[in-house]
Amino acid sequence: MSNKKQNILIIGAGLCGSLLALRLGQRGYNVNVYEMRPDLRTTDISAGRSINLAFSDRGNKAMKLVGIEDKVKELCIPMNGRMIHDKEGNTFLSNYSGRDYEYINSISRGELNGLLLDEAEKHDNVSIHFNKKCNSVDFENTTATFQDYNSKEEFIEDADCIIATDGAGSALRKSYYLGKKFLFSFSQDYLSHGYKELTFLPKEDGSYKTYKNALHIWPRSSFMLIALPNLDGSFTVTLFLSYSEGEYNFNNLTTPELVTEFFQKEFPDALEIMPNLVDDFFENPTAALGTVKCSPWHYKGNTLLMGDSAHAIVPFYGQGMNASFEDVVEFDKVLDLNLNHWEATFEAYEKNRKKDTDAIADLAIDNFHEMKGHVANPIFQEKRKIEMALEKEFPSAYSSKYSLVTFNENIGYRQAMLRGRAQDKAILNMLTDKIISSEDNLKDILEKVKVETEAILEDDRIAGLH
Amino acid sequence: MSNKKQNILIIGAGLCGSLLALRLGQRGYNVNVYEMRPDLRTTDISAGRSINLAFSDRGNKAMKLVGIEDKVKELCIPMNGRMIHDKEGNTFLSNYSGRDYEYINSISRGELNGLLLDEAEKHDNVSIHFNKKCNSVDFENTTATFQDYNSKEEFIEDADCIIATDGAGSALRKSYYLGKKFLFSFSQDYLSHGYKELTFLPKEDGSYKTYKNALHIWPRSSFMLIALPNLDGSFTVTLFLSYSEGEYNFNNLTTPELVTEFFQKEFPDALEIMPNLVDDFFENPTAALGTVKCSPWHYKGNTLLMGDSAHAIVPFYGQGMNASFEDVVEFDKVLDLNLNHWEATFEAYEKNRKKDTDAIADLAIDNFHEMKGHVANPIFQEKRKIEMALEKEFPSAYSSKYSLVTFNENIGYRQAMLRGRAQDKAILNMLTDKIISSEDNLKDILEKVKVETEAILEDDRIAGLH
Numbered sequence: 001m002s003n004k005k006q007n008i009l010i011i012g013a014g015l016c017g018s019l020l021a022l023r024l025g026q027r028g029y030n031v032n033v034y035e036m037r038p039d040l041r042t043t044d045i046s047a048g049r050s051i052n053l054a055f056s057d058r059g060n061k062a063m064k065l066v067g068i069e070d071k072v073k074e075l076c077i078p079m080n081g082r083m084i085h086d087k088e089g090n091t092f093l094s095n096y097s098g099r100d101y102e103y104i105n106s107i108s109r110g111e112l113n114g115l116l117l118d119e120a121e122k123h124d125n126v127s128i129h130f131n132k133k134c135n136s137v138d139f140e141n142t143t144a145t146f147q148d149y150n151s152k153e154e155f156i157e158d159a160d161c162i163i164a165t166d167g168a169g170s171a172l173r174k175s176y177y178l179g180k181k182f183l184f185s186f187s188q189d190y191l192s193h194g195y196k197e198l199t200f201l202p203k204e205d206g207s208y209k210t211y212k213n214a215l216h217i218w219p220r221s222s223f224m225l226i227a228l229p230n231l232d233g234s235f236t237v238t239l240f241l242s243y244s245e246g247e248y249n250f251n252n253l254t255t256p257e258l259v260t261e262f263f264q265k266e267f268p269d270a271l272e273i274m275p276n277l278v279d280d281f282f283e284n285p286t287a288a289l290g291t292v293k294c295s296p297w298h299y300k301g302n303t304l305l306m307g308d309s310a311h312a313i314v315p316f317y318g319q320g321m322n323a324s325f326e327d328v329v330e331f332d333k334v335l336d337l338n339l340n341h342w343e344a345t346f347e348a349y350e351k352n353r354k355k356d357t358d359a360i361a362d363l364a365i366d367n368f369h370e371m372k373g374h375v376a377n378p379i380f381q382e383k384r385k386i387e388m389a390l391e392k393e394f395p396s397a398y399s400s401k402y403s404l405v406t407f408n409e410n411i412g413y414r415q416a417m418l419r420g421r422a423q424d425k426a427i428l429n430m431l432t433d434k435i436i437s438s439e440d441n442l443k444d445i446l447e448k449v450k451v452e453t454e455a456i457l458e459d460d461r462i463a464g465l466h
Numbered sequence: 467m468s469n470k471k472q473n474i475l476i477i478g479a480g481l482c483g484s485l486l487a488l489r490l491g492q493r494g495y496n497v498n499v500y501e502m503r504p505d506l507r508t509t510d511i512s513a514g515r516s517i518n519l520a521f522s523d524r525g526n527k528a529m530k531l532v533g534i535e536d537k538v539k540e541l542c543i544p545m546n547g548r549m550i551h552d553k554e555g556n557t558f559l560s561n562y563s564g565r566d567y568e569y570i571n572s573i574s575r576g577e578l579n580g581l582l583l584d585e586a587e588k589h590d591n592v593s594i595h596f597n598k599k600c601n602s603v604d605f606e607n608t609t610a611t612f613q614d615y616n617s618k619e620e621f622i623e624d625a626d627c628i629i630a631t632d633g634a635g636s637a638l639r640k641s642y643y644l645g646k647k648f649l650f651s652f653s654q655d656y657l658s659h660g661y662k663e664l665t666f667l668p669k670e671d672g673s674y675k676t677y678k679n680a681l682h683i684w685p686r687s688s689f690m691l692i693a694l695p696n697l698d699g700s701f702t703v704t705l706f707l708s709y710s711e712g713e714y715n716f717n718n719l720t721t722p723e724l725v726t727e728f729f730q731k732e733f734p735d736a737l738e739i740m741p742n743l744v745d746d747f748f749e750n751p752t753a754a755l756g757t758v759k760c761s762p763w764h765y766k767g768n769t770l771l772m773g774d775s776a777h778a779i780v781p782f783y784g785q786g787m788n789a790s791f792e793d794v795v796e797f798d799k800v801l802d803l804n805l806n807h808w809e810a811t812f813e814a815y816e817k818n819r820k821k822d823t824d825a826i827a828d829l830a831i832d833n834f835h836e837m838k839g840h841v842a843n844p845i846f847q848e849k850r851k852i853e854m855a856l857e858k859e860f861p862s863a864y865s866s867k868y869s870l871v872t873f874n875e876n877i878g879y880r881q882a883m884l885r886g887r888a889q890d891k892a893i894l895n896m897l898t899d900k901i902i903s904s905e906d907n908l909k910d911i912l913e914k915v916k917v918e919t920e921a922i923l924e925d926d927r928i929a930g931l932h
Contacts, residue, residue: 187653425929
């Protein structure tokens, strides 16, 4: 593999696959990418996938790696915090960080993917083939079977190695599972909630109907609505709701009247700016929310899972795309080690990476509960207030769990999770026990939080936890 | 379903299926059981399954329910503790409880299964059909397809409801997964270690070659050997070892010389009493250790997973069979509620039960690490010493995690896990911080452990954990 003229076959030209193709193209490999969908730069395909996404520092690290940070920035709409909407329509902005330069961005999936495809195709050694669906992978022989969408013909491609970036429904992962050639640990876990995409259309003059630079949330404890801005003045709105539990759920919201009643009662200020609600609701699909974990990701030096195919997560930390982009950065680091064999390369990559993708999967589930309920809970709000103040006053000495995960790309997700959870536990308990209060001197609070966080981590270590 | 003449089809006549058939037979249902294997009472089948098992209080609760406690007792060999063997062949007995009347039992899978089949067949309304392998279940139509082992013919059976007790490789679970008719959360997780069964044969006079009334353990940190007694004077010995890691592993133990060298170095006192080692090692299969979790267990009121088919666990807590037997007890309790519909019955059963089977699955993984390493670790040994003394001195006021799980059948596994883990954390941390020592007054220790345990549980509760 030190011979750069090796042939690499990538399955899937989504966000992860097109970034990987670009990076491997830059490194001089011969790269062929097969994508089941048509070229999204020339065909309009939304197909039930999220229209916009949260883009933050871990994703941006990958854009720096491939040298397109500035181009991506043009696609970004900064979101400085969560705009929380209560049932009376009152709003409250909760910044993501006490440091002004830390924010997340709303970005169009299609625009970003198109940019990555354009950049990848600038390399003569990268070819992208659309409308070619992978049906299965023969991981013993490093070949993949595809079907052409137009001709319906099947054909087989081989390569020196195959990397599957074909998302949560990965054909390679399915072949691992059904092949039963090795012990394949695998999980798919669905939440009791599904989601449906809706829209706030732009005003007639093309401007935004609500505050542009925030991620809007209507937390309602057992369900929630969120909205992210698009460059065209619209917002993509997502309803997260149980399929079958609660007074209103996806199974029983079957008439325009019921949907309107539900929004009137729970999200009156949102309903006011979405006259298109009922049409959107009944036209758009309800989709499931699942977490996928598996291991091993690779079979010998033949095949490797990367991105959502290896670790699909729920969207509640805004880290799905960022984690997949970070996969490419981490893989690139292992390539720099020149391990000479794909097997050693894949093994080193998985060994280093899996603990972190497991962690972000768990963090994303935590945040599902936090976003639904805790952001509206007084003690969580007081914690958040203290953390904002600590980050503002001591920008180099304190980072909240959210900051560690989102803005500290030099710390792995697992470290961010362990420290972040311990900090949360420390602050919540000290608030409850009245050992600290948001009225206290910040320097004293910082000291107490640090000491208590270390004590919590040490207690867990002694007990053999994590 | 209040009509007791309903037809219930059970897939699998293993330990769980035969107990369930017996209980449903006692309750007056028409029960048909289909089993893929021949009748183990008339055919010798060991087929790579564990020969003996640990039987304890939760399992015994089920035997009481069906009225065969005394008959089962005759099959039991009490094991009062773990006999730990070090590398020099020194032994050290660590009791399972400070209460003399609390111990676990070694029992023959075959004998116990045979007894349950005999008891079930005493009911005219119970029929058991052997050599009938279930290939798939049509859970929409409540029918199952079987193949006769002898005639090879396929046939379809229907019933008012189908309960699958067909183990870790369940045909019904596979049909749920492949059917994609509903969101089916599912995981299979393999350990890096596999296992192989070996034997200590009886002495020529039929007596035991080592101490009979203990579960013998040779803990070696990254691998271990265990041995459980059989009624015929033999012990079934199990080697738990990594497939590919460490100096010696299942992949590289390929010659009689290497196997002997490995045992000579690591288990010299065991090797001395197993002249049959090499033959056993190369004749017996190496099997995988996996955990299976899934949800939902039921599809409407048509079908239900029970026992290992719903929750296969690794063997390190000795609770696999006990958990499956407890499933039948818990199911029986729900039947007593007379919910009138199978759907409501299945739903209530899963809602109540799943949290506990998830917990024992996690506890069994914990114990894998504890048995390999911690039982030989000084601070864990000191904890164990204190807990034994507390249980002896305050039999009604203290139970260790092991006791809560194993001997407290009136507490669910999840409660046992939460309290047990908090107690462990409390004791290990107080020992490390020299807040308690095994030399202290026991009453003081008990007080401190109780206070600290409650504090740990409360801190977790405030932080929104569990």
